[in-house]
Amino acid sequence: MIIHHPLLGPRDSAEFTYLGDANLIDRPDWQDKKAADKFYEYQYLRNNPAGEHQELWYHEAGDRSWLVVTRNTVTHEITKVELARDVARARGRSK
């Protein structure tokens, strides 16, 4: 596969390490009253769609960027690639 890195252009997927669902960005608040349940869901419950999926890829043999790649799990078509940092900020993560 070829991943169009937002900073580095088209790169072979062999340069990357795969992690999984981009929901791993949405780590719960440790002080939430239901933290135990929320961390359980965060850690173990994943959607496994046949179709469009946002997932985390790490450019390990490149610039060490974590990317959010929107990939169709059926066709492997990649429709969007973003820096995970930008996605995390857009989802309200900061410090």
Place this chain on the structure above:
Amino acid sequence: MSDAMTGLNRLDGGLIDRSAELNFRFDGKSLEGYGGDTLASALLANGVRLMGRSFKYHRPRGVLSAGAEEPNAIVALREGAFTEPNTRATTAELFDGLVARSQNRWPSLAFDAMAVNDIMSDFLTAGFYYKTFMWPAKFWEKIYEPIIRHAAGLGALSGMSDPDCYDKGFLHCDLLIIGAGPAGLAAALTAGRSGARVIIADEDFLPGGRLNAETIAVGDAAGAEWAAQVAAELASMPNVRLMTRTTVIGAFDHGIYGAVERVTDHLATAPDGTARQVLWRIYSKRSILCAGSIERPIAFANNDRPGIMQAGALRAYANRWAVAAASEVAVFTNNDDGHRTASDLAAKGVKVTAIIDTRADAPDHGDAEVLAGACVTDSRGRLGLSKIKVRSADGSQRWIKCGALGVSGGWNPNVHLTCHQRGRPVWNEAIAAFVPGAVGPVGLSSAGAASGMFSTAAALTGGAVAAVNALGEIGIKAKAMAMPEAEDAPVSITAFWHVTGKGRAWLDQQNDVTVKDVKLAHQENFQSVEHLKRYTTLGMATDQGKTSNIAGLAVMAEIAGKTIPEVGTTIYRPPYTPTAIGAFGGRSRDETFRPVRLTPSHKWASEQGAVFVEVGMWMRAQWFPQAGETEWRQSVDREVLATRRSVGVCDVTTLGKIDVQGADAATFLNRIYCNGFAKLPVGKTRYGLMLREDGIVMDDGTTARLGETQFVMTTTTANAVGVFRHMEFARQCLWPDLDVQIISTTEAWAQFAVAGPNSRKVLEKIVDPAFDISNDAFPFMACGEITVCGGLRARLFRISFSGELAYEIAVPTRYGDALIRRLMEAGEEFDITPYGMEALGVMRIEKGHAAGNELNGTTTALNLGLGRMVSKTKDSIGSILSEREGLTRDDALIQVGFKPVDPNDPVVAGSHLMNIDDPANAAHDQGYITSAAYSPCLESSIGIGFLENGATRKGEIIRAMNPVEGSEIMVEVVSAHFVDPEGERLRA
């Protein structure tokens, strides 16, 4: 017609080089061929029709095809370690000195004792594996399977290491064209002239495809001449790469194709340093499949005799290789194309004894007697065809003499690559064949016969148009050139799959699958295509059913009373043809299997005669044998005792080092580690425990605070990469606005542990006088940036893995070799002793320090006896889930030490722990031993491991069982801190 010099059956003409006479051997017999021959064409020219034995029944078999689809003529090439079994004689290019052997026969090809299987064929029908040897079960592995494996099979490996070298390469292009027949050449010419970057690849050594096998004219030239002219023009274009002997084996995602180029397979010996084969990864923007089509046989009783072949192959041998498979031939066809074989062979002076056409309205071109509405019902000839039995339209039967029979059941477009991403071919009734479906690999189109357009004119035009369209999609304007005129015959075919009647009619010759087997599969309800394949083995093995799948499917459709598209079709996966494993490995083998990382003291350690051990990619000194030491334990015991008595030194560079900087560095580490780091003072080092988010321990190590905003973290050697990746994830995805930067400095610093009561005295001799490293000024867990040896910058950490007074000292990597030599000099008066991985391991077990065996991905901080380290007053990765009920049970496994009751008993890592009175089984498992060593200090074997409720069981005697090694010993549960439990030495 015959040519006495180089073979019985050589005709005039052909695309062979008669000036290049090539000697070769087949089953020990010396034969001659010409340049341009394949092994198959040369064998046929020499009158050799028998080339192999079938897989299951050991039936005599000859060549069926003239290409990559060959199921029968499978041979072993070359000798000794160079032996390559299961090679198709039809694609093996002849060279002088070639040695080939037939396979799957004993004692000889002409007399094969295993042919007794043929007589027992009723016993070996479809599904025989599943039905016959079910009982008793234990007989299967020991008796039945070895017998069947011996009797049925293909070639044998040499058993030696492959002496050839292989390589990999990467290519990029606008347009990849797969196949250099008329469609491919037309596409490449069109694209090449437009200036686009083009790769055209063909598995053959001669570009042209069927143009080389036919007598068809293209414009004013013979087809083969036109192909040669176009190939020459393409070769002259700087933007075109014409790759012959190159098979595109797979279509992968996003326009990436795999291709194997056979660089030296046509040479007797490869020039030094030349890769035998190169596996190319081709990145294309667009691609066109011009892979042609494969002719399918018609099944009839005894249709597998040597001499019975595809009609198209029969005339390919005559036209391209100037070989008549026999002096008298016949043709059996259900379509017009079969008649071409009769015409071409008759024109070459070969006697055509009959054309048997299943169609009542068969054409008659006057080449031979045409039997319309007739079919072949049987054949004779023990090791080669001598006659065929024909049933005429009126039902009468007669025998017709022929040494070869060309059979044409129609042509199947070669859709293989269009299925590699689960694309499904669709049935085209007009040509009675599957054509590429609408959904295939993105960017791949098809042209010519591969798309179901069988005429030469359609191939030329189709190729050119496909190139214009493909390039247009990526913004390159190509001009559609007028193609030269060529035959444009319509396809005239009436589907006909098998002749009904008694006797076994072969569908899949490689796997010995007959029409009867398909019927049996249907009868036993294995009716889906996938079940049919697995039950009968139809379409398996090296040819993957290239000549048999569709006919098998058609027979199933007929029995089930369905149409072929209703039955469906199996699809294909890479590779298109069998590919040497060596090509996938490339240069990654033996010493170059993966990169090797050497520590900065490697050269020095080699000079000392160190024994090395692989630790991941690293080579680390395992121990340093001295004169007189004959056994490793002697060296290791000495190294341990010398270190504990005086001073030892060990290269610990391989531990991961991560430099963490930024205003929020402390905050960041405080979340990465489960214990507190926010308040670590500058100049101090702290042990840190890192959890995964699920609460399991991920890694541990020490982290030093060199400045307000700078930390240096160490990780275990094994997890250096994973921890860094994890920290980047946390930094970028979880807390993107923290002001923190990280970089791996593992290879930037050479680091040595200097351990033992005299370690400070040694270091004082090299640390520059400006730096006070006395116990008061530089106590346990201190760290600092210093200079050594008169101004060389260094980092000093007072940390200890051995439990002794110890330091780790780091200098820039390029000074690592100098530093170890200087340390050895400075330590000479203290008998400084280098120690390796084993002594390091012994000392850490003596101290009960966890390492990889304990941080094994299943253990928690609580298990390690470090439960209290997990801070509940801050956010850190893993802290919440580490509190789950199952991970905090009262009877949790706790790390403890074990000492054998009898000091002579060795403690074995991996042993499971059982109470003395309990039965020894999984239900009563009390835990397990993770690490064990002989402690020269305690003069006893010792171990550490995890025991249920271990903290409260000190002094208990339990059993350590290792059923794998058959050992069982009694051990006493003790503290894991065997040596200096109060930690007085390391603070000294």
